[in-house]
Amino acid sequence: MKFIYTLILALLLAAAGTISLNAQKSSINVPLPFDRYYDLEDLYKAIEVLNEAFPELTTAEVITQSEEGRDVWAFTINNPETGDHLAKPGVYVDGNIHGNEIQATEVVLYLMNYLLTNYGEVEKITELVDRNAFYFVPSVNVDGRYHFFNNANTPSTNRGLRVPGDGIRDAVSDRSISNDLNNDGSITQMRKRDPFGQWNTHPEDPRLMVRAEPGEFGEWTLLGQERYDITEDTQISEDAERYVDPNRDWGSNWAPPYVQRGAGDYPFMGNVSKAIAEYMVGRPNIIMVFAFHNTGGMFLRGPGTKARGPLNPSDVAVYDILGENAEKIVPGYDYLISWKDLYSTYGDFTEFTYNTIGAFSFVGELFMARQETYAAYEDLMSADHESLGFGTTTEQDLQRLKFNDNVAHGTLFKEWEPFDHPIYGEIEIGGWAKMSTRISHPFMLKDMAHRNAAAVLFAAAQTPKVEMEITRNERIDDNLNRVRVRLVNHNAIPTMTNHAVQNQLYPQDMLTAEGNNIRVVAGGRVTDRYRDRVNYKEHRPELQFLRVPGTSVVYYDFLVEGNGELTINYNSRKAGQRTANTTIN
């Protein structure tokens, strides 16, 4: 009820147009509000209130400090009454590894809040919580988040880790030296009237700049981002930062900076990537990973580079089920392959989680500029959905400006205003605000968060669900019984990726048969259950190694001698433990 009330309230407020990016913020209570973005303090508060409201189901822990000493929190949802978290399929969700991609955090918070507030109310949610362990790191790059909210930025700055520059090569680089000259909280663009310029204003909307026709001069020169030109400054900026991208810092297919821009000196140079790697190694039950970013409206899977070769085909089949459904749950998002459909990356997070941890892994790229529409429904439906990946077309921008004017009430675009620049003289400053372009107006947040959370939950519902049953126990000779065990995986995700089996990331699932006064004479996988054909294992027949593929049944036979209680144990890192007993006599 509470949840619905909040929803209605949010809709009312949005309709009344009282929400703006600077509006009075609602207080943070459970259920969490999603009418706003959470700055770092808000995020810490949200974790605290959720943890306090659901002490049995949740654990909140600080896993490391950032380069600037801020806490990075991990949050677990697990119902201890249905078992230890490590005994259930683990679903790991994080966001905001790029400091500027803030709404990824709200998606993670939304999912946390949604699972907890609907637990015991909604059957499907209750089952998901009871059957899985959920791990969350709502904001991976806490320094980036802090500086994105608290300082002036473009929509794309404060992306990396706060690793100090070397004072030599980094010191001359002016890429991170921008100044909010007009103190409006956003770093926008500078333009100057120039009879020899290359740019004109767009005839339909003078806020938009278009290139002059070939062979003609335009009326403007674009001077780039708002800043004093550091190259004319005799002061060397000692605090210039080096660009280290935390999503190029992972130890799988890692490459140094001359190969992969944004890489650090070595893999896991960042405190947080190192801590999350250790966190995941300590949670071998993790089989599903989502990492949220912006922009583009995509669900990406590996490989990150072509040279890696295609993924294992049977794993691809599983990815396809999850990805194709995610596309439908979040309309407009595309399920894509990283290197092929986007660009090559070395050492990114999901490369690591698939290759080294052995989890099915998606990157969710939130936000689509083409949802910022100003068009009649019929026109929208018939429009040509041409997109430029991360960029926008002029047509889109014209529409986005009208959207800004009439739907977002001017909060997304900073109008061009005159400014007296110390070097360039009379210029104008203006352009898309910090909280735009890759971040939607908050009125669109909740719908986006819900659909993306639902895509995660679709995958969570497909984590392996294995049932074990002894289907036969019959005496076949004087002192010999045949015991048949059936393992059924009801869901689409196998108990191990095929990649993990082939590359021996960790031992396969184990099936053991044991009991007092009982000796296992032979045991193996049943290849034809009607004709009792079995591949018997030559050594240690009481211990079988296996993997149960998605929506599949496997049978194992044990030939045992003796009398007494036989215990069959199935033990899977990612699919939990099962036990069954039968009496041999």
Next chain:
Amino acid sequence: MRTGFKLLIISTISLFLFLISSSLIHSQSFWEGYHSPEQANNVLTETAQNHPDITRVHTLAQSPGGRELLVLEIGPEVNSEEKSLPAILVVANMEGVIPITTEASLKLVDLVIEENAADNKTWYILPNGNPDAAVRFFQSPLRKDVRNEFPVNDDMDDQVGEDGPEDINGDGFVTTMRYKHPQGEWIPVDGEPRLMRRADRAKGERGIYKIHSEGIDNDGDGQINEDPTGGINVNRNFPHLFREFTATGGAWPGSTPEARGIFEFVFSRPEIAMTFSLGETNFALQPPRGGRQGSADFQNIQIPESFADQIGADPNATYTMDEVIRMVEPLAPPGFEITESVVASFLGLGAVVNPMQEDLVFYNELADRYKEYLEEHGFSTDRLSPAAAKDGSFELWSYYHLGIPTFSMDFWTLPEFREETEDEDSGLTPEKIGEMSDEEFVDLGEETIGQFLEEVGAPAQFSAAQVIGMVQGGMLTTSRIAEMLAQMPGGSPASPDGASAEDKALIAWVDNELNGEGFIEWSEFDHPDLGTVEIGGPIPFVKNTPPYVMVDSLLSVQVPWIVTLSEKMARLNIMSTDTEYLGGGIHRVTAWIENENYLPFPTAMGVRNQNPKPAQIFLQANGLDFIEGRERTLIESLGGMEAKKFTWLVRSPETRLLQLRLETTHAWSDRSQIELGGSR
């Protein structure tokens, strides 16, 4: 009840091993004197106590087995964290199975202190990069294994590290078992039945034996010694060409603390200008290998179709890096700099995997100097070749990622065995040919090549003249010849008894120098899993570790070369300055900056990977006004024995005296004053 029986055997053997291991130090007294990791660390701490002004001990990491990796710093700046002098990092025994390299590092410590080689630079010396593995040389039974004690479940079963090798016959050594088996592939070598070779089925031979390391099937899974304690080979855990999913490489580069500790140590010390790895490879004799496929070629870039459209390129054509940058630049947002690295990473062009041509020049020249040096010292180079550098090793990482001169050195391999034949031997091996350039090979002449082809039993249609023609015509390369010969049946080089060159060298060494002590004669043993087996073979380490009495003479010639090479590292100086008055208060200031030493600043690889810090020149005076140029100028590179000119146009209304400073992190620094002439 077979399991019970086996358990009994296992516990009996363990008990037996326990009893003997406490009293028995392996019998090979000719190795007494080598320093264990603990002893080596003690040498470092004692040295630091004896020379507190110029030495300091750092703890670089702790191994998974709890052993400390100590680094001895030697130099005049031991008491300051920030260094003004360049430094050399020397790591030793990264594989943990080459004891002589630890001795070499300790020898180097002595040499640097005695010869004052650290008076104007810093040395960082790590005697044991893999102490968990290194300690096994000092334990009984003697066993050779590159793995540290990082827990790894090699056989992917329910236990970790449960089935390692054992000295089941209690002779103090883990050697080799041979046993007859229907699928045996090995037969004894004719005339030398101690040695084994693979049966040549093409010649109608049938294998008799299987061979295996000594031990039993501890975990009852039908496999012997398949899951020893540990671990990771530290020298495969570095990020250049790191191989995932291998038995001993680790899960990711730096996943074992020894390697991670080295990353952090090196990257927090920008003064490190040069590295040495003392191990089984030798870049001082043989430059890092090239010829690998997949190197990113910046002269011939093919644009994938999906991008070609966007940037207006032809997906079927190739472009240079500069051309691609020019195509991409107009599409970049304002203020975003399109660099080689941006393009390379966007297009996924990958890492450099072959040494840069310019760097091979100094590697080859220095290798020639080293050979001359060894010859002058009467030091025989007729020994088995050093190993080739391995993917994921320290030395490749240092060359490719650090971009500074990187030398590896090995100090001993078995002397080459020479057949006493009437004809003079061609002196060639496939390995030697693989290392030659095509020109060098052709220069050997038809006669030598012909003799060699006969020695290796090359098919008759391959006459020397034909082979020379093919090499000259580019149809065949020396590396391809070496590859083909290696694939020829019978192993290489072919010889009357079929033993490999290494085995022949080994047996000659054992018999002539060790009085047979390094080889255990095959003797029967009743094995709990295999029945009757024979246990014997060369003892561990005999192939790569000379008797201790030889160590001093080996090292006193070879180790000083490290100091010699260290003296060649780049040193930047202000060579001269000049001023010219142009009128109107404007002066042209000129400075020549030189690299007075042989090695380049940095390597060509360093220019490419932009890792080493550039040098900086500061031109400063109160109120100095720059018409052209800036107060701070970067020098990205300066070749060995080369100079570059830098000019500024300035006005200096307040003073005629300008300060010129040259600052580097790793090639010394210099300063000078410039007096402006002419009118203000």
